[in-house]
Amino acid sequence: MSSVTLTVNGRTVTADVDPRTLLVDFLRTNLRLTGTHVGCDTSQCGACVVHVDGRAIKSCTTLALSCAGSQVTTIEGIGTAAKLHPMQEAFREHHALQCGFCTPGMIMAGIDLVNRKGAKVDEHTIREELEGNICRCTGYHNIVRAIETGAAGMAAMKQAAE
Amino acid sequence: MYAFDYRRPHSLNEADLALKAHPGAKLLAGGQTLIPAMKLRLAEPGQVVDLGGIGDLKGITQKDGAIRIGAMTTHAAVAESTVVAAALPGLAALAAGIGDPHVRNRGTIGGSVANNDPGADYPAAVLALGATVHTSKRAIGADQFFNGLFSTVLEESEIITHIDFPVAERFAYAKFANPASRYALVGVAVAKSKSGVRVAVTGAGASGVYRLPQAETALAASFSAKAVDGLKIDASNLMSDIHAEADYRAHLIGVMLRRAVG
Numbered sequence: 087m088s089s090v091t092l093t094v095n096g097r098t099v100t101a102d103v104d105p106r107t108l109l110v111d112f113l114r115t116n117l118r119l120t121g122t123h124v125g126c127d128t129s130q131c132g133a134c135v136v137h138v139d140g141r142a143i144k145s146c147t148t149l150a151l152s153c154a155g156s157q158v159t160t161i162e163g164i165g166t167a168a169k170l171h172p173m174q175e176a177f178r179e180h181h182a183l184q185c186g187f188c189t190p191g192m193i194m195a196g197i198d199l200v201n202r203k204g205a206k207v208d209e210h211t212i213r214e215e216l217e218g219n220i221c222r223c224t225g226y227h228n229i230v231r232a233i234e235t236g237a238a239g240m241a242a243m244k245q246a247a248e
Numbered sequence: 249m250y251a252f253d254y255r256r257p258h259s260l261n262e263a264d265l266a267l268k269a270h271p272g273a274k275l276l277a278g279g280q281t282l283i284p285a286m287k288l289r290l291a292e293p294g295q296v297v298d299l300g301g302i303g304d305l306k307g308i309t310q311k312d313g314a315i316r317i318g319a320m321t322t323h324a325a326v327a328e329s330t331v332v333a334a335a336l337p338g339l340a341a342l343a344a345g346i347g348d349p350h351v352r353n354r355g356t357i358g359g360s361v362a363n364n365d366p367g368a369d370y371p372a373a374v375l376a377l378g379a380t381v382h383t384s385k386r387a388i389g390a391d392q393f394f395n396g397l398f399s400t401v402l403e404e405s406e407i408i409t410h411i412d413f414p415v416a417e418r419f420a421y422a423k424f425a426n427p428a429s430r431y432a433l434v435g436v437a438v439a440k441s442k443s444g445v446r447v448a449v450t451g452a453g454a455s456g457v458y459r460l461p462q463a464e465t466a467l468a469a470s471f472s473a474k475a476v477d478g479l480k481i482d483a484s485n486l487m488s489d490i491h492a493e494a495d496y497r498a499h500l501i502g503v504m505l506r507r508a509v510g
Contacts, residue, residue, distance in 0.1 A: 088254055105254035105296070106286075129284055132350060141324070141353040147283045148354060151254050152276070152300050199349065202328075217430070218348025 092153045094119070095163030103150050110134045112150035113160055121161035121190045125220070132219030135191040135198075136160045142198035144218070161190035164197065172239025173197050173232075182232035184223035195219045196233040197240070205241035209234065249286045256298040260305075260384055260407065263297055267405040270295040275407060277320060277359030280351050305358070305409060310335060313415050319358025319408040324349070326357060336377075338419040342369050342437075345423060347430050358408040361393075364400050364456060366487065367431030371457040373413070373421060375448035376437035380412045396455050416441040418471075422507035423451070424500050426491055434497050436460075436504035444468050447505065452486045452497040463505055473506040 087102040094117060101116050113119045113136070125133030127146055134146040137159040165171035170178070173196050183189045199215040200207060207215075212230050221229060253270075257263040267273055274293035276282055277300075285291040299305060305320035308329045315335050317326060326332055326343035333340045346352055346360075346369050360370040361381065374381065374390045381388045384407040395401050402408070416439040423435035432451030439446045445467040447460040466475045483498035492500070 105252055106249040108283075127287070129280065129351065132348075135350055138353075142350050143354050144350045147280060147351075149254070149276075149279065149283065149298070151256065152279065152298055154256065154301075195350070202349075215349055218350045 088151055090151050090154050092150075092156050092158055094158045095160060105149070105151055107150045108146055109136070109138075109148040109150045109153055109158070110145035113145065113158070119160050119162050123187055123190060125187065125191075130218075130220065131188065132191040132195060133188050135194040135219065137194060137198060140201070142195050159194075161194060164193070171197070172243055173200075173236035176232040176234075176236035176239055177229075180228045180232040180235060182224065182228040183221075188219060188221045188223075192216075192219050192221065192229055193236075196229075196236055199233070200237045200240050205237045207234070207237050250289060250292045252286075252293055253295045254298065255295065256301045258301045260302060260409065263299060263302060263407055264384055264405065266295075266297045267407070270297075271404060273297050275299055275362070277362070278322065278355040279359075280347065280355040281359065281363050281365065299358075299407070308332060310415075314412040315339070315415060316410050316412050317357050318410045319361075320356050321358075323347070323352035323355050323357070323360075327352065335415045336413060336419050338421050338437075339373055339377075339413065342373055342421040342423075345369065345421075345425070345430070357411060361411065362400060362402060362408055364394055364398055365431070366397050366453065366456045367426070367429075367433075367451045369421065369423065369432055369435055369450065372432075372435050372437035372448040372450035373419075374411065375457050375459060376421075376439040376446045377413045377416055377419060378439070378443075378446060379414070381408055382410050382412065383408050391459075394457050399456070414441065420508045420510060422504040424504055433492055434500035434504050436501060436508045438463075438467070438505070438508040440467070440471055445471065449501055452501055454485050454487050458485075460501070460505070467509065471509065473509045476502070476505050476509060479505070 091100040123133035125131035129147040136145045255266045273295035276298040305318045307318045323343045323346045418440040421437040423432045434452045435450040437448045447463040450457045481498040481501045483494040486494035486497045488494045
């Protein structure tokens, strides 16, 4: 076992883990943060996307020990049931989900792409940027619309904060 | 995944000592290939040495007509670098086309080059630009570095520290990506500099990345897509697999070559 300390959703946690523990298993099993999902388990589907030090990564393809000292943000860390994050709100508004399994990863990927590409991101770019997230229900149209709306919502939230 | 012992050194020296103490240890860079391979039990190292804690291995600088990229620099960092965009925009575009955004946020140039996957993108850039791979022990020229499928001249305890890419007058990479994996079904990199033209092909060769001398000669005489139109590509040294036959790959090499020349 090896000791690891990292910050998850603003809370510093220390745990003894088997070195082969993946970040996604650490989040789900050790911390009971089950919003982050395991879909394919082969780095393709993106259901496991979380942010590490502000960048979206696939937590099924990252060792928990590799995240020592990092800031991790999961779907549980971006909003509350009473006050959703603008990207979550946009997914609800546009009905951008059916079964919902891919949704946490889609939302974390959506936030990351707006962080990198800005609020005025166009439809083509959104589709390109969703290369690493697979949805088997929706056909993506509403997801793309939700991310466009969520991008505008994030810009408004940022403006309000300034 | 089989159990392994994990080390996270904070300096190159510590990493060297860890490798020397544990022969057969695997170096972990971004982990986008090694971790899936370990999950599938295709790789079963007893010891993993994670290079993620060594800050010196990250970063991009320009010096003496070359772009120096640290081995642990992510594909996303190369794709977004203003230094790379100004000097070698084709290299930034290559990095932006690897895998997907999340993979690009973890995967590193050193990991890609050391792994030398026959479908990887970076080896084509390293070979076409005549880059120099610097390790904890020596400097290795691109023409000597790659050594067949998933193979390089790197020794067991050798760590890539950075790669120097000479700035070319013109550099472009065109890839026909496998639509599922985004690996290159065929990728062609073309570099034009004072010393001549170099063309490298990835994704297709039965022995991995290789140069295309007849295209280099034709482009040195006249640097245009027309100069390589109708160039006969030998299919006998190309891969055939479930994704594409050798003949189709040979055809795609011609198409990607013309696109890269532009």
